[in-house]
Amino acid sequence: MSDSTAELDDAGSFAGYAVPAGNYRARNQRGPGYFVTIGIWVAVIVATMMALSIVSTRITPATNKFHCPPDCGRPPNGLPVATNPRFFAPDGSFSVSYPAAGTAYDVTMEPNGVRAELNIGDGGTLRLFSQPAQGRDARQVAADLLGQMFPDAVKSYELPNAILGYQPGYGEVADDWPKGTSTDAQHLRIIIVVAVKNDLALVAGAAGPFHQFGPEDGPGPPSPANLDIAKDMGKYVNSFMWRGDPPR
Structure with a gap:
């Protein structure tokens, strides 16, 4: 071994293994x-997403579907804001809101409800009261009341999908000429809405020029x-509550 070969071995060589002479093939790594x-x-991500989707469908409550009417659902939960006083029947069978003191109405309490006389504009009378249904439906109750209070009234049209206190009922608009004349000066317009529940008929009625x-x-x-009084009637119509109705 020459001096230069010895220097190379000392500087960058390493010990190897002697093999027989021949052809060799290196294996791919x-x-x-x-x-x-x-x-x-x-695969892990897809499986996790599927599992989360299944869990979400199991823990998420199903959305309530309503067919209104007759099933109109319930108002949003929470404490209602009361802006008007309420009349409560002595036997607790129903309650209803009525115009507050100091408004444009003169209010009179009756045994079965409230009478409010509008003292501005055209005037008129608003009545919110109850009556035993005695097996009658809302249409028959309305017909009987109109026959008693306005026997000469003529039906103008029926209120479509009439609801009182969130209970499907019957509504009618009628005209009357109390003094037997046909002049507009004596022309009365009458609106009545009735709903029956627990064999108790609740009635909202209005009459005026x-x-x-x-x-x-x-x-x-x-x-x-x-x-004219019909413009203020709606909020009282749906304020009716039968005994046992949820707060709204």
Whole structure:
């Protein structure tokens, strides 16, 4: 071994192994499994998402579906804001809101409800009361009341999908000429809405001078009510509650 070979061995050589002379084939070494790793991660993510979706459908309550009417659901839960006083029947069978003191009404309490006389505009009378149904439906109760209070009244039209106290009922608009004349000066417009529950009929009725509504005079949206007091009637109609009804 020459001096230069000795220097090379000392500086950068390493010990090896002697093999017989011949041809040899090197075996391929497996590289990193990128596609396998990515596939495993994708499979884990998909399985996790599917599991979370199943859990979400199991713990999420089903949405209530209502067909209104007759099933109109319930008002939102929470403590209601009361802006008007309430009349409570002595036997607790029903309650209803009525105009507060100091408003445009003169209110009189009756054994079975409230009478409110409008003292501005055209005037008129609003009655919110109860009556035993005695097996009658809302339509028959309305017909009997109209026959008693306004025997000469003529039906103008039926209120579609009438609801009182969130209970499907019957509503009617009628006209009457109390003194037997046909002049508009004596023309009365009558609105009655009735609903029956627990064999108790609750009634909202209004009567006053016929007042033709138009774009410049009326509640705003087109309305065939043609009764001044009807513009304030709606909030009392749906304030009725039978015994056992949930707060609203």
